[in-house]
Amino acid sequence: MMKYPLSDKYHTPELLSKMTGPNPLKLEEELLSKHHIPEGGIVCDLGSGNGLTSVFLAKEYGFQVYAADLLSNPEENRSFFTRMGLTEQQIIPVKADAFSLPFEEEFFDAIISTDSYKSFGRDPSFLDEKLLPFVKPGGYLYIAIPGMKKDLHDALPDELLLSWSPEQLDNIHDLGYWADVVIQSKGAEIVMISEMQSHEAAWSDWLEQENESAANDRLAIEAGGGKHLNSIEIIMRKKDWFGEGVHFDESIHDIACEYSI
Ligand SMILES: C[S@@+](CC[C@H](N)C(=O)[O-])C[C@H]1O[C@@H](n2cnc3c(N)ncnc32)[C@H](O)[C@@H]1O
Numbered sequence: 001m002m003k004y005p006l007s008d009k010y011h012t013p014e015l016l017s018k019m020t021g022p023n024p025l026k027l028e029e030e031l032l033s034k035h036h037i038p039e040g041g042i043v044c045d046l047g048s049g050n051g052l053t054s055v056f057l058a059k060e061y062g063f064q065v066y067a068a069d070l071l072s073n074p075e076e077n078r079s080f081f082t083r084m085g086l087t088e089q090q091i092i093p094v095k096a097d098a099f100s101l102p103f104e105e106e107f108f109d110a111i112i113s114t115d116s117y118k119s120f121g122r123d124p125s126f127l128d129e130k131l132l133p134f135v136k137p138g139g140y141l142y143i144a145i146p147g148m149k150k151d152l153h154d155a156l157p158d159e160l161l162l163s164w165s166p167e168q169l170d171n172i173h174d175l176g177y178w179a180d181v182v183i184q185s186k187g188a189e190i191v192m193i194s195e196m197q198s199h200e201a202a203w204s205d206w207l208e209q210e211n212e213s214a215a216n217d218r219l220a221i222e223a224g225g226g227k228h229l230n231s232i233e234i235i236m237r238k239k240d241w242f243g244e245g246v247h248f249d250e251s252i253h254d255i256a257c258e259y260s261i
Pocket residue numbers: 018019020021024046047048049050051052053068069070071072096097098099113114115116119120
C-alpha cells in the first residue's frame with residue numbers, strides 16, 4: 001500500500017478545504033516519486049487552482065514555483081503563500097491561460113499539472129505549440145488527470161450522469177485516448193503513461209469534504225460510478241537540442257501505438 005509522508009503533513013481541515021477534487025497532493029506525491037527535476041529547479045504548476053499544489057512543490061521539493069491559473073485569484077493565492085511562510089522568490093502567482101502562457105521560451109525545468117490538463121490538453125497540437133516552447137530542452141512534463149478505465153462516451157453510465165454532464169465527462173478519457181494524444185508530439189517523448197495507485201486514497205480524502213462540489217461528486221460514487229474511474233499519470237521529456245531525445249522504453253511506445261487511430 002502506498003504511503004504519503006509528504007502529503008500527510010498537509011492533512012489539516014484548513015489545507016484540505018483548498019482541494020477542488022481528488023487530493024492533488026497524494027496524486028502529485030506519486031507523480032513525482034522518481035522525478036528528474038534538478039534541485040532548486042524552476043517549475044510551472046499549470047492550472048494551480050487555489051495554490052495548494054504550488055505550496056507543496058515549493059516546500060516539499062524546494063522548487064521555485066510559478067503558480068499559473070486562469071480562473072483563480074492570484075492575490076488570494078499570494079496571501080495564502082505568505083501565510084504558508086513562502087517568499088516571493090520561492091513562489092509566484094500568475095494569472096495565465098495555458099493557451100498563451102506569459103513566460104520566456106525554455107524557462108522551465110518542468111511543467112507540472114494536476115487535475116487541470118484535461119481542460120486544455122486534449123488537442124494533440126497543444127503540447128508542441130503551446131506548452132513545450134516554455135520547457136528547457138531535456139526538461140519534463142508531469143501530468144495527473146482524472147480518467148476513465150475505459151471510454152464509455154457512446155453510452156455514458158447513468159451513475160456518472162448523476163454528478164457530471166456529458167460535456168464535463170468529455171474531459172475524462174481512458175489511458176488509450178491520452179496515449180493517442182501525447183504520442184503525436186514531435187517535440188517530446190513519453191517516459192511513462194499509466195494508471196495511478198493513489199487514485200482511491202485521493203478520492204477518499206475528497207469525498208469526505210463538506211462543500212457543494214464534493215457533495216455533487218458523492219452522488220455518482222455512492223451510486224457505484226467509481227468503478228468506471230481512475231487517475232492517469234503522464235510523464236514526458238522534451239527532446240534535447242539535437243532532436244534525439246532520450247532513450248525511451250520501446251514497450252511504452254508499443255503500448256501507446258496499440259491505441260493509435
Ligand atoms: C480542478 S482545478 C485543479 C487545481 C489544482 N491543480 C489542484 O489540483 O488542486 C482545475 C484548474 O484548472 C484551471 N484551468 C482551466 N483551464 C485553464 C487554462 N486554459 N489555463 C490555465 N488554467 C486553467 C482552472 O482555473 C482550475 O483552477
